Amino acid sequence: MDNISKIILIGAGNVATQLGMALQKAGYQIEQVYSRTIDSAKDLANKLHTNFTTDSVQIQPNADLYIITVSDDAVPGLLSELNFPNGLIVHTSGSLDLDILAPVSENIGVFYPLQTFSKNRESDFSTIPICIEAGNPRNLNLIKKVALKLTERVYEISSHQRKVLHLAAVFACNFPNFMYTVAEDISLQGKVDFNLLKPLILETATKVLEHSPADVQTGPAKRNDQVIMNKHLDLLSEFPQYRSLYESISREINKKHFKL
Secondary structure (H helix, E strand, O other): OOOEEEEEEEEEHHHHHHHHHHHOOOOOOOOOOOOOOHHHHHHHHHHHHEEEEEOHHHOOOOOOOOEOOHHHHHHHHHHHHOOOOOOOOEEEEOOOOOHOOOOOOEEEEEEEEEEOOOOOEEOOHHOEEEEEEOOOHHEEEEEEHHHHHHHOEEOOHHHHHHHHHHHHHHHHHHHHHOOOOOOOOHHHHHOHHHHHHHHHHHHHHHHHHHHHHHHHHOHHHOOOHEEEEEEEEHHHHOOOEEEHHHHHHHHHHHHHHHOE
């Protein structure tokens, strides 16, 4: 096999939905969607105008590429049900080793799009880095061809590098979003419109794109302004569930900038 044509999606969640639509737009044929949840499998199959199954035994054996998009904790159990010795099988996880796929096929790889996905928000893959890895040069080349159909931002990295990147992504994406959740909660409890903070959020993100984050850090912890921080701590008596979070983050910012 010199090129990928027929693809099967194993999983029907956020990643599978956006990746499947992008691959179809790029000219690939999505042969089948597999999910244990019939509604998810049916919904994605309808979007992609293809077939679906909820039985792993019924996954078609003649595809060129099988893309596993299920959650990390579901992968080991799923792999015990699969057997495609000649198929090229990849997973999309940021934290699983390449070799986890070895018992299933001789042809294995990783196809990791570094982005947060939602089913109902279309993703522009041309802006998304895709990190790839494979068990041999031939399979790496096949995976790379597919990735390059979606984006020019294709990177060959090891499993360890991908895990480091995934850890960094948690700090860059998941944790900030939780902070937005905290900010919204405090705003609502304090009867302040959360929308007032959105220009600040956008400006902060814009500066991070243009400069090193450490260089654009602002705020009382960075200045070591104990007067303001103590006032905040007093106010947090109204929001006690966030006091330890405020103290911990402020302490880390202060240590970073004052090397205490």
